[in-house]
Amino acid sequence: MQLTVFRNDIIDGLQKSSGIIPAKTGAAFLRTIWLEAVAGSLRILSTDSSLEFTGQYAAKVVKEGLCGVQGKSFFELVRKLPPGEISLTLDEASGNLLIKQGSRRYKLPVSDRNWFQPFSAFPDEAGVTWSGDFLQEIIERVAYCISDEDTMEAMACMYFRPVPEEARIEVCGLNGHQFSLVGFLNDDISAMLPPEGILIQKKYVAELKRWLTAEEIELAMGQKRLFFRTVKRDESAPEAAPKIETFSLPLSFYQYPDYNAFVSKLATDGVSSLTIDRLECIEALERVAIFNTDNNRCAYFLFDGPGELSLKSQGQEAGEATETLECAFTGSLDKVAFPTKDLTDILGHFESPKVTMTLTGAEGPCGIVGEADKQCLVIIMPMKIVEETYYSEEDIA
Numbered sequence: 001m002q003l004t005v006f007r008n009d010i011i012d013g014l015q016k017s018s019g020i021i022p023a024k025t026g027a028a029f030l031r032t033i034w035l036e037a038v039a040g041s042l043r044i045l046s047t048d049s050s051l052e053f054t055g056q057y058a059a060k061v062v063k064e065g066l067c068g069v070q071g072k073s074f075f076e077l078v079r080k081l082p083p084g085e086i087s088l089t090l091d092e093a094s095g096n097l098l099i100k101q102g103s104r105r106y107k108l109p110v111s112d113r114n115w116f117q118p119f120s121a122f123p124d125e126a127g128v129t130w131s132g133d134f135l136q137e138i139i140e141r142v143a144y145c146i147s148d149e150d151t152m153e154a155m156a157c158m159y160f161r162p163v164p165e166e167a168r169i170e171v172c173g174l175n176g177h178q179f180s181l182v183g184f185l186n187d188d189i190s191a192m193l194p195p196e197g198i199l200i201q202k203k204y205v206a207e208l209k210r211w212l213t214a215e216e217i218e219l220a221m222g223q224k225r226l227f228f229r230t231v232k233r234d235e236s237a238p239e240a241a242p243k244i245e246t247f248s249l250p251l252s253f254y255q256y257p258d259y260n261a262f263v264s265k266l267a268t269d270g271v272s273s274l275t276i277d278r279l280e281c282i283e284a285l286e287r288v289a290i291f292n293t294d295n296n297r298c299a300y301f302l303f304d305g306p307g308e309l310s311l312k313s314q315g316q317e318a319g320e321a322t323e324t325l326e327c328a329f330t331g332s333l334d335k336v337a338f339p340t341k342d343l344t345d346i347l348g349h350f351e352s353p354k355v356t357m358t359l360t361g362a363e364g365p366c367g368i369v370g371e372a373d374k375q376c377l378v379i380i381m382p383m384k385i386v387e388e389t390y391y392s393e394e395d396i397a
Contacts, residue, residue, distance in 0.1 A: 001065025001090040003037045005057060007101070008083050010044065013055035013245060016211055017046040018075040020053055029115035033071035035088065035097075037061045041241040042088075045119055046071060051207055052119050052248045058240040065090055068111030069097050077106060122227050122246050123220045128188040132230070133214040138171050138182050139205055141349055141376060145173035145180035146202040152176075154254035158205050161197035161256075162190045169193065172259060176381075178342060179259060179365075180349075183375035192221060199252040200226065211247045225250055262379065265360050266367040272331020272359040274301075276309065278370070281355075282347050284323045288313040289340045291321040298337040298383050303329050313340065336362050337383045346378050 014033070021031050036043040042059040045052075067090045077099065078086070087100040090110065099106040139158070147155040152175075159172040167187045173180045198221070200208070208228065218229040225248045232243040265271075288299050293315035302310040309327040314320040336359060347355065352370025359366050362385060368378045 001035070001037045001067055001088070002063040003042055003059045003061045004085050004087045005042050005059040006084070007078060007081050007086050009057045009059075009243070010042065010055075011078060013044050013057060013243075014075045014078055016245070016247075017044050017053050017055060018071045019210065020048050020051045020207060021046050021071045022048065023072055029068075029111065031071055032068040032111045032115060033074055034066060034068045034116055036066045037064045037088075039064070047119065050250050051204065052246075053211075054119055054244075054246045056241065056244040058234065058243070066113070066116065067097055068113070068115060069108045070111075074108060077108075120222065120225055120227070120248050122218075122229050122248075123222055126192065127218040127220045127229070128186075128192055130186070130189065130217050130219050132212045132217045134184075135217070136209060136212050136214075138184070139209045139212075141182050142171050142173040142180045143202065143205050143209070144345060144349065145175055145178045145378070146205070147175040148202065150201070150203075154199060154252070154256045157199035157201050157252050157254065157256075159197055159199055159256045160193060162193040162195065164190060164195075172256070174257060174259065177339075178346065178381070179262070179379040181259070181263070181377045181379075189219065192219075197256065198226065199254055199256065200249065201252055204249040208247065208249065211245075221251075222248075262365045263367070263377070265365055266358045266379075268360065270332070272303075272333040273329070274303075274309065274331075274357040274359060275328040275354055276325060276357070278347050278350055278352060278355045280325060281311075282344055284311050284325060285340055285344045285347075288321045288323060289344070291315055291319055292340055293317060297339050297341070298385075299340040299343065300335060300337045300385070302335050303331075303333060306330065331359065333359050333362065335385060336366070337385050338366070338380060339383055343380060346380060349378070350376070 017033050030048055034045040040061060041056050044055040081101055084101055089098040091098050095110055096107040097110055142158055146158055150156050155174050161170045163170060167190045168183055168185050169190055171182045215230050220227040227248045229246045234240050285299055288311050291313040296315050300312040302312060304310055306329050307326060309325045311323045346368060350370045350373050352372035355368055355370045357366055357368050363382055365379045365381060
């Protein structure tokens with residue numbers, strides 16, 4: 001293998017490639033980045049045995065070939081080199097990759113060629129073009145509600161479910177206390193998804209978000225994997241090989257909970273409705289949170305009338321806080337309690353100036369929507385209210 005390539009052409013791909021391999025732990029073959037010289041291109045490949053990354057970049061190839069190097073070391077070296085052309089030559093006699101740039105010379109030992117396993121190929125016939133920044137936005141709105149516990153199986157996954165009769169897709173995250181749902185219209189993606197939908201584990205969702213950019217992506221499905229690809233051509237050198245990056249991840253196969261069972265409760269008779277200024281509520285919750293304790297992490301919502309909401313927090317050692325906010329309220333509910341931090345985080349994921357909370361009861365699901373957050377619904381479960389009486393030393397005496 002022998003080739004030359006420009007450092008700036010490959011540095012982003014090397015960063016993405018090294019990002020999915022283990023740093024020090026795990027088998028040595030998983031810490032390897034593979035370099036493959038093919039006609040007019042350098043391919044960079046890496047895997048952690050579940051995720052796979054493949055990048056293809058324009059290069060001047062003198063001799064085709066394949067070799068593997070310690071991924072973190074190679075990335076760190078290239079990252080610290082100045083912009084310019086880099087020469088890569090496999091010295092099969094010594095078993096080293098020779099790296100040259102100007103007067104600089106480096107050697108890296110190469111991995112056993114038998115460690116290399118073919119990577120999953122992008123299914124070209126089934127690709128769908130989509131917006132990378134839109135997918136990033138969906139992940140941002142849903143991922144924080146996904147369970148962090150792998151043992152929770154389906155609830156530790158992001159769920160894509162097609163609604164064929166509307167050509168709509170619902171994307172969900174659920175952890176038992178919170179639920180987030182985002183809907184959008186896309187005929188091609190709706191047709192591509194199986195009727196039962198697909199599940200992506202949260203740990204892979206985080207890696208996907210890091211890989212995504214605002215560029216358009218091609219999305220495709222295999223039997224067990226989901227593929228994402230970007231293709232970018234150099235307009236100043238149209239004859240050069242395009243920059244192609246492919247990221248794929250395994251799908252999970254669990255039964256996702258029927259979330260319609262609790263979503264439907266928001267439309268039942270007797271629910272209460274609260275509309276508040278979102279930012280004003282966040283600021284009040286952040287102040288009220290100062291008075292939360294390990295035993296009492298709630299913010300109490302007290303409904304004093306149709307236009308007034310009292311927020312309250314108390315703790316035996318922390319003291320007590322009460323704030324009054326303007327609101328629009330209808331219904332018969334007197335009091336409800338929410339985990340302060342969770343509700344603050346949820347409101348922070350909305351963009352609407354005002355949000356409306358549909359309250360099904362002091363211990364029933366609460367749905368949150370906003371006019372500027374179309375087809376976005378978040379549900380939070382209230383905390384059980386336990387009346388507590390605090391006594392001072394004077395009272396005891």
